[in-house]
């Protein structure tokens with residue numbers, strides 16, 4: 001191969017396009033949303049709680065970003081969990097237990113031992129509004145720990161995160177009744193969903209880089 005071909009505009013364009021494809025073009029973003037509501041609360045001027053929770057995962061296996069905006073919630077802290085069922089037959093009570101595929105004890109969101117569904121507490125301000133974001137490393141919108149189609153529940157009282165003395169502490173965090181809930185459904189899906197290979201976003205990028213390097217090699221060999 002001559003030196004001129006390496007420096008040709010076509011060659012440079014090919015290389016730039018390849019890099020662009022690896023880092024930008026190969027998005028496998030998924031977003032899910034749950035609309036939460038519950039019965040009018042007699043302890044809260046009969047206000048009906050409502051609002052949305054969105055879950056965003058930018059690539060298979062990556063952390064999930066959670067955005068919460070709820071109104072009509074009694075001021076203070078409230079347990080917040082993904083429950084195993086997306087069943088609203090009998091309101092929030094039919095959503096089953098905390099989503100716990102690994103059969104571990106209940107815990108807090110940042111604890112090593114926790115249910116996959118344990119998302120800690122939400123805090124409503126004096127106006128009854130919860131407006132917060134956080135990122136979780138354990139829930140997923142794809143693969144074996146997907147929360148799609150499951151229930152999302154806000155409880156009446158604070159979750160003790162498995163550290164209380166109550167017998168239910170290590171099972172539920174003893175956070176009382178269920179004041180608002182909804183089913184987690186798909187909102188935005190890009191081309192790669194569901195992830196057919198359970199690999200992390202970074203290893204997907206490595207595989208794609210190898211594919212591009214291989215096609216680059218074929219291209220070079222054809223030019224020889």
Ligand SMILES: [Cu+2]
Nearest residue numbers: 080081153155
């Ligand atoms: Cu719960």
Ligand SMILES: [Zn+2]
Nearest residue numbers: 098106115118
């Ligand atoms: Zn739990």
